[in-house]
Amino acid sequence: MLVIILGIMVAVLDGTIVNLALPGIARELQASPSHAIWVVNAYQIATLVMLLPLASLGDLVGYRRVYLVGMAVFTVASVGATFADSLGTLIAARTFQGLGAAGIMSVNAALVRLTFPSALLGRGMAINSMVVATSSVAGPSVAAAILSVASWPWLFAINVPLGLLVFTLGMKALPFNRVAPAAGLRFSPVDVALNVLMFSLVFLGVDRLGVREGGAGASHASAWLILLAGLAVGFFYLRRQRTLAVPLFPIDLLRIPVFALSMGTSVAAFCAQMLAYIGLPFLLLDVYGRSHIEAGLLITAWPLAIVVMAPLAGRLIGRYPDGLLGGIGLGLLAAGLALLAALPAHPGNADIAWRMALCGLGFGLFQSPNNHTIVTSPPAHRSGAASGMLGTARLTGQTLGAVVLAGVFSFWSPHGGHGPVVALVLAACCAGVAAVFSTLRLKTTGPHG
Template identity: 80%
Template sequence: MAQPLQPPTPIDGLPTPERWHAMAVIIMGIAVAVLDGTIVNLALPGIAQELNASASEAIWVVNAYQIAVLVVMLPLASLGDLVGYRRVYLVGMAVFTLSSLAATFANSLGTLIAARALQGLGAAGIMSVNAALVRLTYPSAQLGRGMAINSMVVATSSVAGPSVAAAILSVASWPWLFALNVPLGILVLVLGYRSLPFNRVAAAAGHRLSVVDVVLNVLMFSLIFLGADRLGVRDPTGQGGQSGAWAILLAGLAVGFVYVRRQRTQAVPLFPIDLLRIPVFALSMGTSVAAFAAQMLAYIALPFLLLGAYGRSHIEAGLLITAWPLAIVVMAPIAGRLIGKYPDGLLGGIGLAMMAAGLALLAALPSNPANADIVWRMALCGLGFGLFQSPNNHTIVTSPPAHRSGAASGMLGTARLTGQTLGAVMLAAIFSVWSAHGDGRGPTLALVLAACCAGLAGVCSLLRLKTPAPGHATHGAGG
């Protein structure tokens, strides 16, 4: 495919104020894409009632979005390396905006699910090249700050969905959850066309996008997601549902085996096993998956613990949990300034140790804790997560060569979604054995498992201290 014309911009990042204009577009796009992954959860009962659907059917309003994002993230990232990150981003935002309009006027569950799937495809276009655009926007000496801002927006958006939804639903009906995306999407498209940077490094020789590889990628991720999702749900009819879930999961793993073997013969693989051969990149991916699994375990388990075992109201529980994302907001700029002064692996290891300690302390709370005891533990988790995320993302984005920035960006998003899915499935499995309600045993065990996942992530991060970074990582954002 033809490469976009080289723009008349500096090699190493954009100058100010162009940098701030581009970053504003990047932030708005990633915020709305991540937010829409969870913003619908609170409205599901109302959607099911209005569209005459069951709860199990309505959950596909969420699943359709998540699966669509996951299965095309890597193909779109690879496409960004070929035709330009800004082009993939802008087309993704256009699809996201149009599908949001379709979701607004959906009058049946099937129509809404289809619109949400298209919305997920558009969001994947935004997420897949998000970090690659940050790398192009900031000079290498300041890339840590750019990644810190980006990481803070992703982290806060991923947990802000219920709060934003509650605010909108308090004054409007559920279609407005999607309608508000339309003017915002148009604004991002107009500003992005003017300010987003072009690719500055040509795609690698032999790089192409194969239809067979794309199909195998879609099949692998969708089957594994569906199988894992069904395994986490107790089957009231017996073992049949579990057997079916295992069959789907094993089919996904079989497709994955064929897919990865095929990728090993590719000069520039769609599933970037060439990047996973870079030890520091592979360890950073493991760190990210385990950390996001820990975060998802905690985020879903904590409301059950606060509402059920501790008797807090919904408002009280929401305010207590808010201490976590607020702490991320506080720590993110600090972490950004520390990048480059201290090794990313060390910063991530310290942050994840803090997070693991906070999760363990939350699990060890007494039966009637004071709000202050809950808040400082939440804050410790958030501070630790904020210290880990930006340095880890910095390593993922900068350790590959510049012409593979899209693939690295896609893997960053894939690791986050994989970790979150894994955390949700592990929690569902725990709740299928130990009740989510009552004495809080199920949520407490989930927090213990979350602390273990955070500890594992910390070990992966610290192992990077013994792993030299590849020489091309020092080339910075400009390549």
């Protein structure tokens, strides 16, 4: 479990750890900010497009093997990023880092399922969920600590000894698959190519819509063309998947009602989280006049509350239906977000902190039971596919949240107060939708309700 936790921690952390260093990287490597953003995008795209293919490969050749190769690629790529002397070299290294991270993330939950006996799996998922949740928001804080004493290459250099440690321990500790692959499972290069093309085009189209400068007509039109091309590839790809006995994009799992509702819950909840996490700094810094340190400490109440709630949520799994626990948690998240949107004109730090903590408690209560259902509702020989979908749902929700926020900020300024408040209201609505999805699981048959 230590190997699994350390691996998922570095893989998730590296998605956001570079953000704070981008201005310095652009300046040192003599690149424009619009080109430097690809240091982040390359990692995210490479991870997103390979989650499902590598999850399927895990079902076929073993989760342990995919995880260890992923960790090896991630570590070697970190060496490349550390010594990169041009933006192109750094982006290439980050692409391979993302491929390694996809190997780690794609089979992460499947390995947790193999590691814990079924009676204790809820606690294992709670530990895993807590690490993912805190790592996904800790990137800027960790980066600030490193950059205060060292230059940006050290953001990647710290991965090397950690990666070697995880790989060495993993060779000894990680379990082998216990069940044979599903009959008819195969690794099709055509399906992999279509999966990569679909997610890449959709991500690029969405990204260009979000960051277009001043709503320029030409870039706006090209963004829509890229997005529509991605949707067209997706339509063809998913139709092809429907004819396969064991599809790469697990349509067969989405036919399980409780699994499909859990995926909808996850996408909507992470959309809410992203809307809030990008919008809140604008609210605290520009509207309420908090310093960067004060804003950082206030926002920290959210992940700290997740850390407090996650172990309790793990103990409640099995005693109460996952759908009920998730519904209550997401109701608390929606309430916390709505209360943040309704803050008075001059709130005290305590007024802000307890609302942040309420959001974190709600998110912590939702995530572990929801992940538990996603991982355990499919048959054991499809654990890899379920694990891949868990990561895909999180990244899809976060991408959707970033796009919605870009749309909000194009109508309402992020600096005047209206934009962040609208973002928080929409985040509360997304959390409410997620709560409905979660509660609907109580009507489905099966042990996870």
